[in-house]
Amino acid sequence: MSILYPGFLWLMIPIGILFWYREKKLMETVHLIILVLIVLALSRPVFMQGVEESPIEAQEYIIALDVSYSMRAKDISPDRYTFAKETIAALLKQNPADNIMLIAFTTNPLLLSPPTTDHVLIETALKSLNPEYILTKGTSLQKLFEKVASMKSREKHLILISDGGEEKDLSRLEETVKKGNIHLHILALGSTEGTTVETSDGSLLKDKEGQLIISRTNPLLEALASATGGSYMTAASTPEATAGALYDALQAQNSLRQQVTKKQHRYTELYGIPLFFAALLFMMLHIRAVRYLLVALAFLGITAEASMLDGYRVHQAYKAYDTDDLNSSESWLKQVDVPSLQSRFALGSVYYKKGEYAKALKLFASIRSTDAAxxxxxxxxxxxxxxxxxxxxxxxxxxxxxxxxxxxxxxxxxxxxxxxxxxxxxxxxxxxxxxxxxxxxxxxxxxKESKEESRSEDQPSSGSGSGGENSKSKKEQEKKKLLLDPDAEQQxxxxxxxxxxxxxxxxxxxxx
Known part of the structure; x- marks a missing residue:
């Protein structure tokens, strides 16, 4: 496991001090535990799965987006500014490996995103840019070029998306571009006829003398691209088509692209685990209904699991009972967590069949029921x-x-x-x-009642004696009558x- 933002762990020091000097109360202790869990979540713990390396062709670009008032003109649907943002979003999808910097400018340039291959970050910066907060009305290409020229990169490929503003000094702009080694790619938005510009309150933009301002595409942009050896194009029918044409122009001008190896770490985010427990503790501490609900759900879950296991154990006990394996049947029934009427009857029957009548009697006597059967x-x-x-x-x-x-x-x-x-x-x-x-x-x-009759007869025996003669004597024994013999005398x-x-x-x- 790794920590992506270990700097947040320094917050553990003041939390540890608070924990040491806390009052020995449950509420305060749980609050400190919640803070610890939140700090762990902010530090972004991850489980590293490996590093992927892939050779790719990439190029560094600087995208400069004009966000002045004139970009609100609606001679391009829905308006110049929205069309420009959608074009940039489509351009980012052309080659995900390109290293791109995003700058917004009016009279002064503003860095929105440093050079990165994480195009999702650039899209997020674009979405967060709200034209309602733009108060400046002018456009300064000179300050933009000076800012780009001051960057340390040996070659700067600048994609300029603008209507050109009111710039007029072509020679000065040309000199700055050439000295700064800037490769210029211009996307001009607007029309030569021009249109009015709406303000945030719905009124039309006017100059200092109260005259309506008509915003047109500045012809200086095309002249500047031609003078510096750059490329120039206007908007196509859709942002996607415009992005495709712009990317083709970039490819044609930049025949030599850098061959780089892109390394990408693969990991599984774990910040959700401490965050979940922090939220759970907070709700259990402060929301009584949630606390009762969690206890009820936990109880129902335990009961359901116990019920399923008990049903299986009773079933196994019956199988063992049918095969006269009484010891196994008894063992299964004793493992039942929540004894039921059925399991207690079965255990009593096992005791009875094993000859343990005292145990069976005690168990049957302990069963209570209101059912007559x-x-x-x-x-x-x-x-x-x-x-x-x-x-x-x-x-x-x-x-x-x-x-x-x-x-x-x-x-x-x-x-x-x-x-x-x-x-x-x-x-x-x-x-x-x-x-x-x-x-x-x-x-x-x-x-079964049986009768036994026993008869014994004395066998005649011959004896010797004077004047005596052999005689047979028959002795009949009385019949032995059983207690249950219907012919016997009743008791x-x-x-x-x-x-x-x-x-x-x-x-x-x-x-x-």
Missing amino acids: VKQKLYYNIANCYAREEAYEKAKIYYTKALQLGEDEDARANLALVALLADKRSTELGIAHPKSQSSGTSKSQEQ PLSSKVYELINKGYINEQKPW
């Missing part, structure tokens, strides 16, 4: 967790809550089985998997079972 699934999952931990009384409560919010076959079947287990803890019961927030009802696990029902029968959740004839 969501609450029903929550109650069902909580009941399943309690059932797996053999807390059957609590499981019955949450199965009942789930059924109060809507009919569910799984919940009804599990409630009946849990009610039985509450009285007979020896009965084995399978509990259905938990419901996820995005899934429907799952199939209930039906408890007495508990008060909880009667309560469920009254609510209609259990069949009164066959409560088991």
